[in-house]
Amino acid sequence: MSKATINSVAKYAGVSKKTVSRVLNEEPNVSTATREKVQQAFKDLDYRPNPIARGLAHNRSFIIGCIYDNPSKSYITRVQTGALLACHEKNYNLLIHPCELRGQALLDNIDALIRRTRLDGLVLTPPFSDQKDILEFLKSKNIPYARVAPGTLDDDSISVRSNDEQAAFEITELLISLGHKDIAFIKGHPDHSSTTLRFSGYLKALKKNNIEFKPELVDEGNFSYHSGEDSARKIFNLSKKPSAVFASNDYMAAAVLKVASQLSLKVPEQISIAGFDNAPIARHIWPGLTTIAQPVEKMTYTAISKLIEQFTEQDEKIPLHQETLEAQLIIRESTDKVKS
Amino acid sequence: MSKATINSVAKYAGVSKKTVSRVLNEEPNVSTATREKVQQAFKDLDYRPNPIARGLAHNRSFIIGCIYDNPSKSYITRVQTGALLACHEKNYNLLIHPCELRGQALLDNIDALIRRTRLDGLVLTPPFSDQKDILEFLKSKNIPYARVAPGTLDDDSISVRSNDEQAAFEITELLISLGHKDIAFIKGHPDHSSTTLRFSGYLKALKKNNIEFKPELVDEGNFSYHSGEDSARKIFNLSKKPSAVFASNDYMAAAVLKVASQLSLKVPEQISIAGFDNAPIARHIWPGLTTIAQPVEKMTYTAISKLIEQFTEQDEKIPLHQETLEAQLIIRESTDKVKS
């Protein structure tokens, strides 16, 4: 029955509701005696301000929206975990918005979301972080936004990412250091900037180690398990099989592992396999996948924290709102020295 | 710049704001001419009502909360999918609330959620659907709620479930029909009612087919992959190994598969394995897992739809707010006839 309103508190404390409001918002110019009286009333009446009324007065909703379209449930969950943490810290609510659309339909859909909820800000996760039409649309509607894991920092918006290219470089170098020279690569979905970045890291590692790049060892996937199966079959059908496969994410890597075991290719004895993302499946299959762990929760947490801070403080000190966090190489059983 | 408010619409259409409100809410007693005039104004001004103001006037938030604590990311995502669908249809927003607490801390946490957001209703998913203290707490605070997949229908609240016991019965009978007699069972987390139900289905199938129940073939897991590994090692260490293992969910079943392959036990030639839930991992490992698919999205969708309908219509017709949906047996490669 928490029916306490600002009026009942004011009456109880014997002050005006404006004064109660001042105490609530920790405004200056309230005498200590009055403040304590009001705070006692808060406790006695078990009062909590009504966020809806506050929202109406401020023309704010205290809602942050999070847009995603990602086949990986674990990625989504991690994004949500970080997002919720940041929102709760700042007394905001999080609205999740999975969304498979593209193009104008996508913009209309986001528009509807904004108008329906009057959200205060939006977090974009891949692949939306890189879609220019969305960024421009949000700017035109004057909706603050932050980007998680964008491919480029060409924008002056809040952006938090990890270094996919560097991580892909490292994992490729790991394979090279194990003696692998014929390393197949399975690309991700072309909409995702990480697809380009990871491929680029792979290429740089080959180049640095003077290993010839063989286009036939590269196949295009789309991050789905199914696409990984297709690519694996193609790759294992080559007359000269590679000794290692680096897939752009763990689902595809898991599919490679499955196809390998269907073909009775032993992993890692005959084939080394590496993935990316450190999805749960990476340690739920046997052998466990060597992969890259990204700080997904932390990226999202940071992005939202910065976003909320940005429209809370009107000081235009504008620190550079862009940050790159460390990813981590995780070595499991799916990679080993080349045998020959 | 959608700045249109009900006042600007009223001015534009040359009527009072109350009349605009009437058109908005499709109330009777508005002349056709007036209605059309106002609707034209809506279009011309690109007007959308402000849900926050509406919420304040109604003392409603148009927010549904969803509480869960489930290790399975895919289950959570499916719950969210169904929940969002229902909420959007009814113009509500969904607030997700993952929550690992128990006991009083949990109640305090839920209380804080309710007060912070003023949500209109709550959906409970396992294991919270069965926690009496939560149900009583919500009743005492007069918060409407719906339960997804509760173990018992002892409550008069909205409840939507699928028949876990029946499904476990069917999958056990499948194994029996393949000639298995020594069927190990791995239980789930004791907090979840499905743990009891699935075990009970297993027992009933044994009994019906006159197969002796052997307690040493049952081990207690907790739905996690890790617990499945432990149980599998125990089971495969028995002097008389079973010919089949039925794990209470797919993560544990996948772990059984991993341990089997570490021990060079061929699946399904030497060991048949069955899971439950049809999680993505069930088809991402090799061989694919025979399992049970539950209509998780539909259960959640139905629960929320009923919940919102309940507090929308004040007619006290009270249809029975409880529903049981069908689960489906999915046969993949991990189960086969017993060889001996």
Place this chain on the structure above:
DNA sequence: CTCCATTGTGACACCGGTGTCATGCCCTTT
């Protein structure tokens, strides 16, 4: 002792909708 700046406080309008009630009108009914 005045003057003025600062501090503490409350009255009041406002955010954008909804509920209540009064009013004026038209059409029956007797």
Place this chain on the structure above:
DNA sequence: AAAGGGCATGACACCGGTGTCACAATGGAG
């Protein structure tokens, strides 16, 4: 013709907070 009922509409208060401004009390400077 008078009375009564239903329909269409608007004035106004209200939901629970916040912003603006006025004003009294206080205190330090001249």
